[in-house]
Amino acid sequence: MELATHLSIPDNNLNKLEDLIKKQNINLLNSISEKYGLDPNELIYKFIECDYDVNKCLARTWNKGLGAQCSRKKKEGDLCLHHFKLSMRDKGLPHGRVDKSWIPGN
């Protein structure tokens, strides 16, 4: 049974709950990678950041440190115009791409 249906959790609280669970999962994967000498980015990418829309801009947005895909349409290659411009600077995309590994909170 769906947790939300069973407990009648409003959508906005459910989103907060999902964010919390995601953060805890990231922390858990970081601990696992530290203990076993694995690449945390690879684990997180594989188990958390594996779903993105290939038709949208592939830049990652901050989303309170959780990371999310940019919601704009692709304009220049894989990116929207905004992220294309950012990608052309020395620093590049501030939070990388959703199809590449990621350090949480960066």
Ligand SMILES: [Zn+2]
């Ligand atoms: Zn974008």
